[in-house]
Amino acid sequence: MNFMKEEFIKKMSFSDEVKKRFIRLSRGQRKVAQLVIENPHVVATHIASEVGKIIGVSESTVIRFCYAMDLSGYSELQERIRKDLSETEKVATKEPIYAGKKHEYLFSEVMNGDVASILNTIQYVDADSFQKATLYLHKANDIYVLGFRQCAPTASYLTSILENLGKKVTQIKFNVEDILKQMNKMDKDSLLFVIAYDSVLEDVLTIAKIAKNKNVKLIAITNSTISPLRDYAEINFVVGAQKQFAFEGNTAANSITHALIEGMMILNRNDYRKCLKCDTLLHYDFNLLEKQSAATK
Template sequence: MAKTDDLIKRIQDNYTKLSKSQKIIAEYIINHYDKAAFMTAAKLGASINVSESTVVRFANTLGYNGYPELQNALQELIKNKLTTVQRLEMTEETDEIAILNNVLKADIENIKETINEINKDDFRRVVSDIINATKIYIIGSRSSIVIAEYLGFYLNLIRENVSVVKAGVSDVFEQILRVSENDLVIGIGFPRYSKRTLDVLKYAKSQNAKIVTITDSLISPLTSVADEILIAKSNMASFVDSLVAPLSLVNALVVAVGLKEKEKITDTFEKLESIWDEYGVYFSKPN
């Protein structure tokens, strides 16, 4: 099977030699490799208005023995994603306004794809799991900690016994040591997936806890131990992973849980409003 970095290098090394149609294929693969990885040569060609034979010739031009070998390399690419250096090398646009437009359009597309691909039944079950779990642990490493903290902040307003597992505070396994079968562990991970997050999920699974993963693909390593999987697209416009769609998904979870528990949390929010007013937590308009 072709190495992940070999595919990117082959595209870069051969780009100037490619025909106009082959360059369209190359650009589509670079920007949408998660889609292309599961397309037949015919379907890939149809999606960008080139012939199946052009797609096959493209694979041969890159040195692959046919399209299936290129497809294998693409699937490896999804598993491992790109290094930061590779992302920078693929980004040639330098005009600020073009970058603004490209990034915002990519975020919009990520949200659209998330709406289309998320498993609605899993979403309903996760809402129920959040409500019914004895304790909830949320784990996200590196950039995913932003999503984990956000989810933890709002779930703590809605219910008790919510903990965000934080790497670097103490060993993560110490923080999740007492996880049990009545608990819920939410693992959040996007490329380039953190091994520590997966290790925590594996431990929680061994203790019979229910596992939910929020990730970008069904072949994400985090899905291997999941009871429920919520897919949120994070395709990048450059070297920065987009967390816009994952944040929107988490927003939806929080709102859905909050509305299910509306009567229970009314008193909580009334008390919080009183505390916020008393201690001037928020700026208020002058009289």
């Protein structure tokens, strides 16, 4: 492991640790985890029994959550959360990097933020899920890509590369008519690839539910380990870092998408390379025709 990655992991917040273990927790413990992630001040200022009443679980469930997180008990949980909150307040008092019109090191701070986002994403990638996703992409007869608003750039990036590799792929447009049209075409041999961050989840959950009822395979990229899209997706990749705007997760989303494409190509590299070569030649022929046409005018 390189030095940069080691340093980043050392700085992982307790909230990040909870997200990483979220899927292993029981249903009741997940309620405690969600409160820790979304409203840490409540846990930091209330005793275990009160926290249990707030979220509708027993005090013993709250304590079992602590043990599941390798803590000695509720007091240590509060200590970890208070430490996180203290660090957050320190960060909040710093001057934002975009505050001034001129910033000598703006490019390095932004790009280091992108690196941190990608490193954080790596932690949540399960190797078996990654391999399964590449196989789905390789075998799918029809691939549908869904990504609205700030997720659209990654959706377009994925669609473009898959098309260049000879895959039959459709990017679903953000209008009711196209959504219904594409949903009607999907079947058990189709693959729906969804890129959806928290702010657009309401737009895609219904689509994901319909796809699941039609036995469509579903791969998702979200920016939260507790995204409700997890209930419908067979494979879910979590991207980005804490305290990022949703669109800032696109760098990490593009990176995991690139990795998936590379994994898919390994399964039949010769054929995929032939498709890329044909695509390049086709563009060359079109450019040549345009130049000849322009010369005759």
